[in-house]
Amino acid sequence: xxxxxxxxxxxxxxxxxxxxxxxxxxxxxxxxxxxxxxxxxxxxxxxxxxxxxxxxxxxxxxxxxxxxxxxxxxxxxxxxxxxxxxxxxxxxxxxxxxxxxxxxxxxxxxxxxxxxxxxxxxxxxxxxxxxxxxxxxxxxxxxxxxxxxxxxxxxxxxxxxxxxxxxxxxxxxxxxxxxxxxxxxxxxxxxxxxxxxxxxxxxxxxxxxxxxxxxxxxxxxxxxxxxxxxxxxxxxxxxxxxxxxxxxxxxxxxxxxxxxxxxxxxxxxxxxxxxxxxxxxxxxxxxxxx
Numbered sequence: 001x002x003x004x005x006x007x008x009x010x011x012x013x014x015x016x017x018x019x020x021x022x023x024x025x026x027x028x029x030x031x032x033x034x035x036x037x038x039x040x041x042x043x044x045x046x047x048x049x050x051x052x053x054x055x056x057x058x059x060x061x062x063x064x065x066x067x068x069x070x071x072x073x074x075x076x077x078x079x080x081x082x083x084x085x086x087x088x089x090x091x092x093x094x095x096x097x098x099x100x101x102x103x104x105x106x107x108x109x110x111x112x113x114x115x116x117x118x119x120x121x122x123x124x125x126x127x128x129x130x131x132x133x134x135x136x137x138x139x140x141x142x143x144x145x146x147x148x149x150x151x152x153x154x155x156x157x158x159x160x161x162x163x164x165x166x167x168x169x170x171x172x173x174x175x176x177x178x179x180x181x182x183x184x185x186x187x188x189x190x191x192x193x194x195x196x197x198x199x200x201x202x203x204x205x206x207x208x209x210x211x212x213x214x215x216x217x218x219x220x221x222x223x224x225x226x227x228x229x230x231x232x233x234x235x236x237x238x239x240x241x242x243x244x245x246x247x248x249x250x251x252x253x254x255x256x257x258x259x260x261x262x263x264x265x266x267x268x269x270x271x272x273x274x275x276x277x278x279x280x281x282x283x284x285x286x287x288x289x290x
Contacts, residue, residue: 003054003145011142012058015100025096037280038091040098042084042105045272049116050076051149052108053085055142056101063093074149075112084109084273088280098275107139108146109271115150115264117245127252127259130155130238134262143265155260163188164215166196176202180209194238203227207234215260217241221250228255 042056053071060067071085078084084105087094118129129152135143144154156162165179173179176195183193191212197203198217206214207230216227218241228237238258239251244267251259 004141005054005058007141008055008058009062011138012055012062012100012104014138015104016059016062016097019100020096025092028092028095032091032095034092036091037089038094038277039086039088039280040094040275040277041086042102042273042275044078044080044082044084044109045274046080047113048078048109048271049112049150050074050078050084050109051112051146052105052142055104055108056085059101059104060087060093060097063097064090066090067093074145075151077116091277091279094277098277102273102275104142106270106273107268108142108149109273110268111143111146111264112150113271114245114268115147115152118248118259118261118264119151121245121248122252122259125249125252127248127256128153129248129264130258130260131264132240132260132262133158134266136265147264150264152261152264162194163192164194164196165211167198167217170195176205177209180206180211184210190235196240200227200230203230207231211235213238215240216256221254224251224256225254 050072051074053074057069057071060069067087067089069085069087072078115129122129131144131147131152131154140157144157148154156164163183165183170176170179173182180193180195190210193211194213194215195206195211196215196217197206200223203214203216213236214231215238216224219227219239224239231237236257238260239256240260243251243259243261244263248259
């Protein structure tokens with residue numbers, strides 16, 4: 001998904017307020033001359049997929065719009081030691097934005113890297129890797145952007161843009177058939193209605209009720225294959241429930257159309273990044289991304 005720049009700017013400013021408070025960067029203000037100019041390089045300490053450069057840029061520009069910025073494209077695969085981004089200008093705002101920019105980048109590169117790993121694992125099967133709504137509050141747009149940068153796809157953004165009838169809906173509505181019937185009464189068509197099921201009997205009930213997409217929750221690969229066979233030609237099949245890279249191929253080979261992974265946004269490890277800052281004019285390491 002594309003990143004809305006206005007939203008990114010608002011998030012960048014909020015993150016900076018958290019770090020700078022009312023007094024600002026008291027250390028840099030005390031020890032760095034106001035007129036000093038500097039150049040910063042953000043480097044990867046590991047192989048990763050680049051994501052988050054737009055929000056990192058907005059962090060620095062919020063502090064000083066005159067800062068120069070360049071970065072590798074989102075989705076680029078970078079090796080350990082590569083320069084991901086460069087910023088140049090007044091030293092104080094570069095120092096003030098360093099940690100906030102790195103916090104965004106390390107989180108989003110981690111998500112993109114895990115998404116790329118998942119997509120590679122199921123390559124050639126036709127299965128599509130999806131994210132979920134298990135995101136950090138207020139950071140969903142950024143995290144789903146990172147998923148897309150890694151090559152995976154976005155599921156619904158929120159409760160407002162797709163119907164997914166889950167176990168609690170079913171329990172409160174009085175059953176799968178009743179829940180689907182009510183969704184249809186609300187004007188929804190079969191392809192717009194997804195139902196989460198916990199067993200093959202629930203799958204059969206959802207199909208009979210007219211659901212157009214079935215979410216198999218916590219199925220084994222063998223049970224998922226049976227579910228795909230039952231649903232073939234009647235509904236698309238999505239598998240979910242503690243799926244993560246390293247355990248995806250059997251579900252993809254079972255014939256699932258979609259694999260939804262909450263871990264992409266709630267458990268991706270942060271990438272290891274660092275930022276080196278030097279006075280303008282001092283020797284600079286030659287590396288890709290110059």
